Amino acid sequence: MRLIRRSLDRLQPWFVKGGRFEKYSALFEMVDTLLYTPVDKTHGAPHIRDAIDLKRVMIYVVLASTPAVLVGIYNTGLQSNLAIQQLGLLSADGWRGTILDLLGIGYDPNNILACLIHGMLYFLPIYIVTLVVGGIWEVLFALIRNHEVNEGFLVTSWLFAATLPASIPLWQVALGISFGVVIAKEVFGGTGKNFLNPALAGRAFLFFAYPAQLSGDAVWVPIDAYSGASPLALAAEGGIEELSSHGITWSQAFVGTIQGSIGEVSALACILGGAFLIVTGIASWRIISGVVLGMIATTMILNTIGPESQAIYAVPWYWHLVLGGFAFGAMFMATDPVSAAMTRTGMWIYGGLIGFITILIRVVNPAFAEGVMLAILFGNVFAPVIDHFVVQSHIRKRKLRDSYEQQT
Numbered sequence: 001m002r003l004i005r006r007s008l009d010r011l012q013p014w015f016v017k018g019g020r021f022e023k024y025s026a027l028f029e030m031v032d033t034l035l036y037t038p039v040d041k042t043h044g045a046p047h048i049r050d051a052i053d054l055k056r057v058m059i060y061v062v063l064a065s066t067p068a069v070l071v072g073i074y075n076t077g078l079q080s081n082l083a084i085q086q087l088g089l090l091s092a093d094g095w096r097g098t099i100l101d102l103l104g105i106g107y108d109p110n111n112i113l114a115c116l117i118h119g120m121l122y123f124l125p126i127y128i129v130t131l132v133v134g135g136i137w138e139v140l141f142a143l144i145r146n147h148e149v150n151e152g153f154l155v156t157s158w159l160f161a162a163t164l165p166a167s168i169p170l171w172q173v174a175l176g177i178s179f180g181v182v183i184a185k186e187v188f189g190g191t192g193k194n195f196l197n198p199a200l201a202g203r204a205f206l207f208f209a210y211p212a213q214l215s216g217d218a219v220w221v222p223i224d225a226y227s228g229a230s231p232l233a234l235a236a237e238g239g240i241e242e243l244s245s246h247g248i249t250w251s252q253a254f255v256g257t258i259q260g261s262i263g264e265v266s267a268l269a270c271i272l273g274g275a276f277l278i279v280t281g282i283a284s285w286r287i288i289s290g291v292v293l294g295m296i297a298t299t300m301i302l303n304t305i306g307p308e309s310q311a312i313y314a315v316p317w318y319w320h321l322v323l324g325g326f327a328f329g330a331m332f333m334a335t336d337p338v339s340a341a342m343t344r345t346g347m348w349i350y351g352g353l354i355g356f357i358t359i360l361i362r363v364v365n366p367a368f369a370e371g372v373m374l375a376i377l378f379g380n381v382f383a384p385v386i387d388h389f390v391v392q393s394h395i396r397k398r399k400l401r402d403s404y405e406q407q408t
Helices: 002-017 021-035 054-087 094-103 112-145 152-162 170-183 198-209 231-245 250-255 267-279 285-305 317-322 326-333 344-364 372-407
Strands: none
Touching (some): 054 267, 054 326, 112 152, 112 170, 152 170, 152 326, 170 198, 198 372, 250 317, 267 285, 285 317, 285 326, 285 344, 317 344, 326 344, 344 372
């Protein structure tokens, strides 16, 4: 870091002398903002000494989740090419097939480039619609309230697009991000004032409004006439034996070559991104640990007391870790600093509650295989209550301690 800084300090005068500073000043400001202390400083009370600002937080979250999205893009193309191969088709339908045929890339599932480009043709339209529609709402509210458009939407749009299946209609993408931005964030005052995660709120709205496009066997691979249940749904039906009968291994689920939402399939990429957020101080390790421990404890209890007739009760915790959106939710959604608990003790309780509710929904409710999305939103609602009781508990302990000291 110091070497980069020295190099930039030496280059900056050269740009000024050459009259190039105005052209390249944005570059220096971007690097300073990303790696060093922000330009804007607090001149009046309260004085907060911290090198992290909103822009850097948002950029770090996007960087951390990018590997999960890239693996998801590759996996989308992989699953699509495998489906085309199994169905004996010569090409994909629609404009995507036209583009792939013109490029001459083909549909070989063993070709990494073919899988990446095919998957990109599904993810890019989803993300572009998310950016355009959500950006319009952000600008509209900024104009009405006479404030600048901040970087909060950068993370919301990125994470929202990552939670969607590749087959979702684009008009539903526009509707979902509109609900997340307007109803879950802007009506409460904008970035930093919302009590629900906007990306998850938009995803939940779509799930309950249009369940046929967000769940079932036909939504995970965007190829017409192809239907295949997600590994989480298979586990809900017949446990580990059902997964084995379909040739699904734990390592496949861990790496991310299984059916599922675009950015949620790779537990490995999610864990690496979560580790980056912990090291940089963006995400709370207490929340992540609480979610994982809550999941493990609940799973082990249900493994013990569950009826033998329902195979989902016997699924071990390490399978729950890699199935569905658990890893993605634990690393990137539950750790949202705005909607999560703030106190240290509250973070443990908040995380444990999310892990507990996730497994409870997955196992006890057989009609709904995934549970992490609703569990995090449930945790968001109770986060202020959890913090309130933690603070009140500290106040009572302090009063008792002061009273005891006065008596002695």
